[in-house]
Amino acid sequence: MKPEQVDAKVITTLAQVAGIEIPKEDMEPLIAAFKNHLAGMEALEGLDLEEHDPITVFDPRWR
């Protein structure tokens, strides 16, 4: 999804999936924040990540 496509309906749908209610007064700043998040993710498309594994480590030892 493109940042400019984000609106209250999109946020409401995603929030329902997440299981949270968005107060009315949060909707506008949250739309802006989510647009910005998507723009950040778009920016990351500029990276060549083919040779890199995510920085996540699973340690199978029992502690």
Next chain:
Amino acid sequence: MTDLWRLTIREAADGLASQKLSSVELLESTLQRMHKTEPAVHAYVTPMEKSARREAEAADDEIGRGHWRGPLHGIPIGIKDLLLTDGVPTQAGSRVMEGFVPDHDSTVVARLKEAGAVLVGKTVTHEFAYGQDVPPTRNPWDLRCYPGGSSAGSGVAVAVGSAFGAIGTDTGGSIRVPASVNGVVGLKPTFGRVSKYGVFPMSPSLDTVGPLTRTAEDCALMLSAIAGLDPRDPCTLDAPVEDYTASIKDGVRGLRVGLDRRFFFYDRVSNEVRSAAETAMERLASLGAEIVEVHIPHLEFAPHAGMAVLTADTSEWHRHLLRTRRDDYTPGVRVMLELGELVQASQYVHGERARAAIRAGVRDAFEKHRLDCLVGPTLPTTTMPLAEHSTNLAGEDGDADLSPFLHHCFLGNVIGIPALSFPCGFSDASLPIGLQVYGRPLTESVLLRIAYAYEQVSDWHTRRPEPQVLSRVS
């Protein structure tokens, strides 16, 4: 002597070890300073005068019996209100935690107690360290201005002298930003160098705990006391803890200092900051450091990679509280927590993959150019009036332009390397400017050495906010 609060930790420690000074004297001077400055700067949320007096008396008694524990014994220290402190309210700057009194210490607090430090109080933090609210703390150099965050109280307490040193936390710059805007030294250690057990978390892979002090040597003393493996924090590194003061006087001759102008002197860096940082780098060069111009790919992606991880991580910890105490959060923090709930898992992992690429770029540059560190301004500008400062992590509407205060700092958290901010000048408006050095993992001693060498040829770190400035509005 009434101005004992002006001493460095090293000077005070020497006085205590030789019994020329007492911890009670140091504490009383510190408390006097606290009483004088607090009405204006509000660095503390919970002063701990009573217990501090008991601890100072105990320190004097122990030292008098010949048991000096080391350089922090009897030294008044402030603790960010994000670290659990046994029997002391710990509220993370939030109504959500109102009334919470932990029954045990975070590892860092426990280590400070073992070192004999006197805890003078819990310092103000932005709510859960998110930096989205406006806490009561004010910048002592100009009370209209942003005090930095999220370790705002720690930076201000050290600057005004209501603590000899303080503990902060840093997930995207929260130690280095207050260090820079308050004119003190702040160290974000290598990820895992210092335990984060017992600290309200934001992100398990970005959070760090570290010291704020008035000098590099004091920073080294505090790091030596709090660093090290902790079985209760699986992220801590099993690497020996150095005496971080051991090589601090070795100078900078022969050190190779990398400078990526494109990233660290980008167009939002103010002329005053640019000029102060350039002059400081010339000073380091005159001391024998070699400034090496480099171009490191991908640095500008660090904030975006970091935010994808940070927002989701933080929201995960607050998952239950957001659903049960939603209205107790301040609106800005609540929106960020809601945002984290909307981040897709694949976006999160993509952020983690981007971190790997950014880390590889930095590592390759260090290897290729045989660098000991990277250098640049800590922040693009000095502090600014709160009315003009945006702490909005969400950025402008859809343009992916995050707060410029993240630009230089977030990199250290995203790839886990150590970073040190120290004073390198003042603006025409008498506001402090910080220089930041980034090192290879676990090379805190190199960074401290650079700051120490610079302090020997400058006096920025000795300047303290003047009391009349404080009293004018108090």
